[in-house]
Amino acid sequence: MKLARPIDKTHLQLSQVSKSFLREGHPLPVLDRISLTVNPEELVALVGPSGCGKTTLLQIVSGLVIPDAGEIFLNDARVSDGRGPVAYMQQKDLLLPWRKALANTLLGPEIAGEDLRTAQTEARQLFVDFGLSGFEQVYPAQLSGGMRQRVALIRTLLCRKSLLLLDEPFGALDAFTRRQMHDWLLRAWQEFRFTALFVTHDVEEALLLADRVYVLSARPAQVKAAIEVKLARPRVPTEREFVGQKAQLLTWLNQEPEEEG
Numbered sequence: 314m315k316l317a318r319p320i321d322k323t324h325l326q327l328s329q330v331s332k333s334f335l336r337e338g339h340p341l342p343v344l345d346r347i348s349l350t351v352n353p354e355e356l357v358a359l360v361g362p363s364g365c366g367k368t369t370l371l372q373i374v375s376g377l378v379i380p381d382a383g384e385i386f387l388n389d390a391r392v393s394d395g396r397g398p399v400a401y402m403q404q405k406d407l408l409l410p411w412r413k414a415l416a417n418t419l420l421g422p423e424i425a426g427e428d429l430r431t432a433q434t435e436a437r438q439l440f441v442d443f444g445l446s447g448f449e450q451v452y453p454a455q456l457s458g459g460m461r462q463r464v465a466l467i468r469t470l471l472c473r474k475s476l477l478l479l480d481e482p483f484g485a486l487d488a489f490t491r492r493q494m495h496d497w498l499l500r501a502w503q504e505f506r507f508t509a510l511f512v513t514h515d516v517e518e519a520l521l522l523a524d525r526v527y528v529l530s531a532r533p534a535q536v537k538a539a540i541e542v543k544l545a546r547p548r549v550p551t552e553r554e555f556v557g558q559k560a561q562l563l564t565w566l567n568q569e570p571e572e573e574g
Contacts, residue, residue: 322353323388323398323475323508325374329351329500332369340534343369346383348538349527351476360566361529361537362517367512370534371478374510375401375550387476388420400474404481406465408453414464415440415449421472432471440466440506443497463497470505479511493519512513516562520555521548528565538565557561 334345343366351357359367372378374385374400376392395417400421407419415436422432440446443463453461462482469477483491499522502509513519519526520542528538542559548555 322506324353324386325351325476325508325510326386326389327370327374328384328386330370330373330380330385332366332373332380333533344373344380344459345533345535347492347529347534347536349539350384351508351510353508355524356502356509356511356522357508358523358526359512359529360514360516360519360526360562361534362531362566363514365529365532366534367529368480371401371480371510371512374476375399375478377401398475399478400469400470400476401478402465402480402482406453406461408413408461408464408468410453413450413452414445414456417453418468418471419465420468425472436467436471439470442500443467457490458486459493462486466497466501470501470507475508477507477509478510479509481512481514484514491515491518496524498522516559516566517550517561520544520558523552526562528562 327347327349330344330347331342333340333342335341341488345453346428347370349357359370361367369378373548374382387398408414409420412420415433418439419429419432422429437449439448443466445460445467448460449457453464456464483494486494494558495518501507523542526540526542527536528540529535540562544552544555544558544559550556550559
């Protein structure tokens, strides 16, 4: 399935990004001089202790939060107004309960004023591709968690943004459904070749999906390490190199305490 208007390619670069919040009247440093790169068509993962600022980093890239210092570049253009070609998919699917599944996926094209007939044709084909054929006119409450996340992913793709930000979108799913969602995401990536930065607490998930994994330290987060994952897809968690990279990531993470808040 090809979109009528293909997803553009994008390159993301963060340079020395820092952020603090006020907590009981005192500054709470969350991010400390974060620098990272996401190349066109890459899937890049962020892992780190709970509360270290991974979600804050995605919110900064999306424009929801303004950094205290540092710069963000998309395709070498500095992002300064909090707007950019970004789609943000969170752990909660955030489907509108009063809209049926198909109508939920068309929200982006509606807001953008696009031709809804074309968007609907694309959406219906994506429902077929994602194993949701026959569920177009079903309300979210009648769908399983995995089906709801697939609808949310279709909605994200139909926004046609060149950078996808995924904040633990599969974290609330059971292990079997989560593995299915990995397959759906990789299938979508192979088809549309989007660029994505995603947060996960699951080291195995990071290695199954990502081209590169950034390890963040405890708060205030710094980039502690970056690992290139050059394993061929589909990846097998029991293979020796996969096991070795997983052990290295766990070693880095186990050196960090969990943060509160």
